[in-house]
Amino acid sequence: MTDIDFKNGNHGAGGKLAPVEVKVLMVALMVSLLVGALDNSIMSTAMPQVISSLGGMAYYVWPFTIYMLASTIAIILSGKLSDMYGRKRILVLGIALFVAASILCGFAGDMLQLTFFRGIQGMGGGILMTIPFIVVAEIFPPRQRGKYAGILSSVFGLANVLGPVLGGFITGFVGWRWVFFINIPVGLAAIYLLLSYFPHMEEVLKERIIDYRGIITLIASLSSMFLALTFIENPNIPRSLLIALFIFAGIMVAAFLYLEKRAREPILPTHLFKKSVFNVSALAMFLSSAVMFCGIIYLPLFIQKVQKLSPEYSGLLIIPMLLSLTFSAIIAGQIISRTGTYKKLAIMAFIIITAGMFLLSTLGTGSTIWELVIYAAVLGAGTGMTYPIFNVAVQNAVSRRDIAVGTASMQFFRNIGATVALPIFGVIVNLTINMDINTASNIPPDLMNLAIHNVYLLGLIISIIGLASCFFLKDVVLSSRMEG
Template sequence: MMELDKSMTSEKRKTKRPLVLAAVMLAMFMGAIEATIVSTAMPSIVADLGGFSLYSWVFSAYLLMNTVTVLIYGKLSDIFGRKLIITIGISLFLIGSILCGFADTMVQLIVYRFIQGLGAGAVMPVATTIVGDIYTKEERAKIQGYLSSVWGISAIFGPAIGGLLVQYVSWRYVFWMNIPLGVLSILGIWFFLHEEIDKKKPVIDYKGSFLFALSIFALMFLLIEGGVGIKWISVTSFTLILFASICFWLFIRHERNIKEPLMPFDIWRIRSIFIANSVSFTTGVMLIGISSFLPTFVQAVMGQNATVAGFTLTAMSIGWPIASTISGRLIISIGYRKTSMIGGILLMIGGILFIMMKPSYGPIWAGISSFFFGAGMGLTSTAFIVSIQETVEWQQRGIATAANMFMRNFGNTVGAALLGGILNSRLQSYLNEKGASVDTSLSISSVNELLSSEGKSHLSLEVQQILQEGLTVSLNTVYFVVFLFAIISFVFLLFMPKKEG
């Protein structure tokens, strides 16, 4: 059934859809490539600025602000229109990028990454929502596959571009290269996208936005610093949990009593949206588990170099857009439910392959496992976005799309804390049990030596074997938990409504 959305007929006459799509994909590419290209440049950045102890905060600052603001931007785009909000987001992202390139200390870089993340929170959800606005249901399924291909392209070219810039120019251009991309995207959106916004006084939920930001900021700060800068069992930890809980309770109470809430909880009562958001959270946990720890397994346990380790993740980024493209066709022929369930099965196959993975199997096995996982993500995520955008009206499409992306981002953060804690505790336990008789000084930090040929040369063969075995056992435990989340995801998918909206 083809449903024409509000203003779609008039917008089609004025909006140049291929050019808007190109501008949107450019904005998404700018945001998608940020993760891979900055990761590639980080060793050079640390060598220049120092502050290795703050290494993780360069990524955490960006992730934190991105996650905190994504829902707020989604709602604002429903009030003021997509064009204005995505322009503000891209502009903030570019300001942050320019400042990052001028950073003289690691602290400055982290502050500027906060600004970058503040803008990035608007880019992905609003860009995806624009596509939902200007294309019909049948067209969206196909176009979402194109959008997903942006991630695959960025994963392939990000490390290469970053490496070339660092080697032949400067790490600062890793940030400055965003400027032409962002400017072209803004121009394309302003010249070729035409919206019809209701001329009425906007009602902005300032209190709700403030309470939500406080609760998520406190919780994510704990998840990022928990077990590192903050002990899990401590007054600080309990205070942050209590503060986040109170703010979130006040947020929910407030949202239920106002006319224009930041988060309309009634959309969560729609079963397809509730399940899509729940599975996005579980797959977010899985995604961070694979992308964070697979390179370590390939390098430290299999003994391969960083390039080969990167290839195993690239396999996931190739499987994702291929499956997204196929998903667009499957949605039309067999529906959202069956399409997402096929994706759920592929996620479980990928999880099983990761559990079975042994050092002797080599990087090809790791790459195949990664590919299956990426294919599962491509099928489910595309089906979810198209389903959600078809279910709600224009006035709620921005916040509904943003809510789904928020749940995946939140899953990433929870997964990083949960799986990182599992890895560290399992590894420490193994070293205490098996390593004491070989070298009493062995600790989790000793694994750093396995990641470089120079470090390995300082270790005896016996110590190397203990560390590799410990890391293998620990990572297998992580992958087992990832597989459990794949099962949970599939169980959720079984409850997707059989009747298509």
């Protein structure tokens, strides 16, 4: 590896990173990303013990929901804030916020406290899941970004593999509070590495103009949408209230877009939507995320409720899917760096995703374990490829001034894809089963298989739409040199 030349900001201040500095910086960025990505998957295993300790079963979903809401908001805000205050400063702030909130979560006395502290933690987590990709775009030339973005993207798959295992181990041996306390040494190590090896980068924006009106309308729109989607399957919530929440969310989205067109420094510049590469990439990230969670959520349900295998066994059987996601992200990034193009790879990714969803839709009560593993691994391979592809496509399509908000937008649409799709999948299952919630534990395997089959059919339709959209993606030959 040779020294890496980089330029930062709009002012062209250059620098040089030695190979060892690049490696240490990448380790620091990966650790930062891992801390944020690991948290929800660890929590999924620990939550039954949390409920036993704190009570509040009625609030079971809230620590997850508030974290997702706060992190989604932080994702879209962190790009613009890092333009104003610097990548290093915002990333270190994100880790510090995450660590501080982890301490508070570990000492929470009831579910309402835990939920509030998880919201603060989500704000830090959103920053951690965004800034590393922006840093890669600013340090490496376009052709090399794919390789390093693929390495970063592999962290998501790794987190989904390690999370349930670590969550179960930590909860079983030292208690659920250490699920949060474990973030402290890891976060502090990441801060030390970043303070020691993060290269100097000038702020992109010298004027620190914060778009308060855009922030308020964005928070209002996302909050109402999250609430409506969270309670859409709850029969105790009046339908009129859900409709009102959706209408209010729509009004706030319209207000947000209206205000962004007139803001001096918008958090989501509307001129990005004039670029076809940005639009296609945003749609592809939205759809691929929806399909990925279709597999991650409903494959374990199929294994346990249709195949009648244990939860531990279902956890083991989904690992090949997550490993294929991890390795395919790395491989896709390497291919982009070697070929300098991404359109054919994007089409191939969605072909693989579509094939994976089709194969999963053929599963039944008589399916073998090997079929489960292979079909899921195919889906994982396709979804893993999408992470570096569309990040690199957008980073190359926008101006240097918009790299941060463009990169943050891709993570934003990825989060929204899962958030919108999962309640819809749940409605499909409930409509298919059409049973009272009190008899849900006695659902016949054939009926549950039909419900999951219908979910996979919708996932197949979504993947076909994603495949079709990729043909509209404009391709370019990526440069091996940094832009001026």
